[in-house]
Amino acid sequence: MPYSVLILDDDADFNSLLTDIFEQADYSVTSMADPVEAVEVFRNSKFDLVVTDHRMPEMTGAEFMREVMLIHAEVPVIMVSGYLENETIRELISEGVGGVFLKPLNIFSLLERTKELIDDAKKHEKAPQDDEESSSGSQMDTKLGFTFRSFPCKTGASTAFAERLHFLRNFRSTLTLIGEKGMHYRAICEDIRGFYGSDAEKFIYLSPDSFDRAQTVSAIEEAKLAGAERVTFVLLDVDSMNDEQKKLAVTLPKADGEFSDPELGLRAIYCVRGDLDSLFDEGLIDENLYILMGTAEVSVPPLRECNVDVGVMAQQLVVEIARSKGMAAVPRFEKAARDLLLKQQWEGNYDELRGVIEKMMASDPGDVLSLNIVKAALELNEAATPRAKFESYLSSQQVDFIRAAAILFGGDLAKAAKFYASDADQLSEKMK
Amino acid sequence: MQEHRALILRSNRFLGSALVERGLVSVDDLESANGKFMEAIQSSELKRASILNTLLFDLKALEEQTLLENLVDEEGYGLIDLNYIELGSLRPFKADLSLCWASSTIPFDRIEDTFFVASCYLLSAPVVKHWEELLDGRVVWYATSTNSLNRGLERIEEIHEAEDAAAAEEQE
Numbered sequence: 001m002p003y004s005v006l007i008l009d010d011d012a013d014f015n016s017l018l019t020d021i022f023e024q025a026d027y028s029v030t031s032m033a034d035p036v037e038a039v040e041v042f043r044n045s046k047f048d049l050v051v052t053d054h055r056m057p058e059m060t061g062a063e064f065m066r067e068v069m070l071i072h073a074e075v076p077v078i079m080v081s082g083y084l085e086n087e088t089i090r091e092l093i094s095e096g097v098g099g100v101f102l103k104p105l106n107i108f109s110l111l112e113r114t115k116e117l118i119d120d121a122k123k124h125e126k127a128p129q130d131d132e133e134s135s136s137g138s139q140m141d142t143k144l145g146f147t148f149r150s151f152p153c154k155t156g157a158s159t160a161f162a163e164r165l166h167f168l169r170n171f172r173s174t175l176t177l178i179g180e181k182g183m184h185y186r187a188i189c190e191d192i193r194g195f196y197g198s199d200a201e202k203f204i205y206l207s208p209d210s211f212d213r214a215q216t217v218s219a220i221e222e223a224k225l226a227g228a229e230r231v232t233f234v235l236l237d238v239d240s241m242n243d244e245q246k247k248l249a250v251t252l253p254k255a256d257g258e259f260s261d262p263e264l265g266l267r268a269i270y271c272v273r274g275d276l277d278s279l280f281d282e283g284l285i286d287e288n289l290y291i292l293m294g295t296a297e298v299s300v301p302p303l304r305e306c307n308v309d310v311g312v313m314a315q316q317l318v319v320e321i322a323r324s325k326g327m328a329a330v331p332r333f334e335k336a337a338r339d340l341l342l343k344q345q346w347e348g349n350y351d352e353l354r355g356v357i358e359k360m361m362a363s364d365p366g367d368v369l370s371l372n373i374v375k376a377a378l379e380l381n382e383a384a385t386p387r388a389k390f391e392s393y394l395s396s397q398q399v400d401f402i403r404a405a406a407i408l409f410g411g412d413l414a415k416a417a418k419f420y421a422s423d424a425d426q427l428s429e430k431m432k
Numbered sequence: 433m434q435e436h437r438a439l440i441l442r443s444n445r446f447l448g449s450a451l452v453e454r455g456l457v458s459v460d461d462l463e464s465a466n467g468k469f470m471e472a473i474q475s476s477e478l479k480r481a482s483i484l485n486t487l488l489f490d491l492k493a494l495e496e497q498t499l500l501e502n503l504v505d506e507e508g509y510g511l512i513d514l515n516y517i518e519l520g521s522l523r524p525f526k527a528d529l530s531l532c533w534a535s536s537t538i539p540f541d542r543i544e545d546t547f548f549v550a551s552c553y554l555l556s557a558p559v560v561k562h563w564e565e566l567l568d569g570r571v572v573w574y575a576t577s578t579n580s581l582n583r584g585l586e587r588i589e590e591i592h593e594a595e596d597a598a599a600a601e602e603q604e
Contacts, residue, residue, distance in 0.1 A: 172460050174463070287473060291466050291470055291473075292470075295459060295462050295466055296452075296459050296462075297449065
């Protein structure tokens with residue numbers, strides 16, 4: 001597998017040149033123009049080396065180097081610049097830069113130094129790590145004080161969300177995540193699991209199609225055998241569960257009856273779509289769940305409230321997909337293309353964003369994700385034809401009307417069905 | 433009280449969240465209180481179903497003095513002791529006693545379209561909303577202690593009983 005290099009330069013021409021040099025030398029290249037986004041991509045992906053420009057508008061190369069060294073101190077950094085004062089070069093060396101190259105570039109020296117640095121880093125990687133604990137601690141987000149990956153936390157809404165989750169991390173038995181459709185609950189819950197940094201914490205994900213008593217008991221047994229001291233069940237789409245599953249969802253964190261085990265702690269994270277009052281009014285959660293879920297509830301911010309995060313999340317998805325497809329170079333967004341992504345409402349939130357990025361990456365987009373590529377993917381995402389758009393609009397309105405009737409009749413779907421001269425089962429299916 | 437079951441559930445859930453948000457009780461204590469609250473709800477002892485009473489008197493997880501200070505200092509409410517107020521019948525307020533018990537709230541005076549209301553559940557938005565819609569006028573809210581409110585409701589009960597007795601006598 002080729003070594004992976006992150007290139008950061010806001011000068012598009014020089015960025016392209018560096019990308020070509022490293023690609024032709026068989027490195028897998030991710031090229032970025034924005035240092036803030038580059039830090040996030042670096043945080044969430046594995047790189048063997050970083051090459052950065054020094055003079056950039058939002059952050060200097062030295063500042064960028066400090067950020068990446070806080071995240072992964074073992075990854076070497078090479079600085080490339082048109083001009084640097086001797087004093088700056090001395091400072092960079094004392095701070096641990098792996099090499100400084102001034103333009104015009106000596107390509108052979110650059111590639112030679114790259115190889116030396118990566119080889120050195122790999123040797124250290126193989127050596128026993130005495131300071132593993134301090135090394136993992138250094139991966140923390142410097143602003144938050146803890147690691148959080150599901151949102152880049154570049155906006156007030158996502159930062160407040162991450163901080164609230166961290167504050168509630170020691171919840172005793174239940175936590176409720178309330179969000180709109182398309183939320184990436186699994187990634188969020190992986191962040192919660194990461195707060196503990198212990199192998200004795202086991203998270204088990206269950207959804208309406210996999211949640212029953214037998215499955216739960218067997219998952220608990222497996223977790224115990226694996227040495228878990230506490231199991232947290234992440235129950236996805238609780239509002240779509242059947243009555244039996246909802247009863248089980250209430251019983252589980254109480255650790256009563258067959259779930260009682262003095263040596264094993266049990267907790268539940270409920271993930272629901274829509275606010276608790278509406279779900280209660282619509283009869284989608286009962287009294288028990290309504291009160292239980294209200295103990296520690298956290299609203300997941302929709303993507304439209306975190307538009308700055310969207311740019312970073314989009315680039316992270318591009319890196320992830322490019323790697324899974326084994327692409328030699330990771331494409332980067334043209335500024336206008338990225339700005340267009342930030343302007344979208346993302347009603348389907350993370351799932352929709354992922355869908356759009358997958359569409360962009362479906363055919364080989366080349367090194368740059370242009371405005372046209374993004375526009376085409378967004379159009380495909382909206383709906384293929386005006387008829388499909390109209391159907392989608394009517395369908396969403398239909399669900400709103402059913403919900404309104406359900407509230408009007410106190411959650412009694414039979415009455416709502418009578419009102420619409422329809423069948424209760426059909427209404428129930430629509431609401432799911 | 434059964435007709436106010438939904439209000440009781442909602443008002444207590446909101447109160448619990450508000451107390452945790454203000455750092456007045458811990459999530460752990462709220463979980464314990466919620467458990468006792470649901471026991472009371474399920475056994476249909478709705479008069480006993482109060483997260484506030486559980487936190488104050490069963491779990492001793494909250495000092496009432498602290499809560500009242502928060503309501504006055506942080507939320508800007510006035511404080512009132514209903515023991516020193518001459519209470520009358522609730523009937524002119526279109527309110528019944530069970531609603532007062534369910535929401536720990538008493539409307540105690542009225543001047544034209546302005547109502548003066550005392551409550552232990554001021555941090556619970558559904559209680560405030562419910563009463564403001566019912567009274568349909570300007571409402572001046574006061575915080576009061578649970579003791580003052582409970583004693584007030586007992587006095588109003590006596591007033592209603594006396595009114596009923598007088599009405600029965602008149603009919604005879």
